[in-house]
Amino acid sequence: MPSLIATPTTIPVPGGKVIEEHVGRVNTGTEAVSIAHMKAPAGWSEPFQAPAFDEYTLVLAGTVLVDHDGGTLEVAAGQCVLTRAGERVRYSCGPAGAEYVAVCLPAFAPDTVNRDDD
Numbered sequence: 001m002p003s004l005i006a007t008p009t010t011i012p013v014p015g016g017k018v019i020e021e022h023v024g025r026v027n028t029g030t031e032a033v034s035i036a037h038m039k040a041p042a043g044w045s046e047p048f049q050a051p052a053f054d055e056y057t058l059v060l061a062g063t064v065l066v067d068h069d070g071g072t073l074e075v076a077a078g079q080c081v082l083t084r085a086g087e088r089v090r091y092s093c094g095p096a097g098a099e100y101v102a103v104c105l106p107a108f109a110p111d112t113v114n115r116d117d118d
Helices: none
Strands: 009-010 019-024 036-042 054-068 071-076 080-083 089-105
Touching: 071 080
Parallel strands: none
Antiparallel strands: 009 019, 019 036, 036 089, 054 071, 054 080, 054 089
């Protein structure tokens, strides 16, 4: 039988980004996958990281920038990017901010994101 997930859990993070987790370790206790709706303000960025999970990022509005060893990828609204587990990346957004959906396999956890100490 289908299960309704009526509301997400808002996860506080620094820098003004809002994370609303619909599926994952916090909202549903799911370890296999996490699905979160993100809203990042203009100029937002986070430190480099080498997560222990694959992450699919579907941009709904604005632009997400993904810095990696080969340069920077600009991901516009309507586009999606896949970053693979162990890949060193840094996410930020363009001057208009960004709204996107992140799907992580296995589910995101703070101790598996492996952020640099910036």
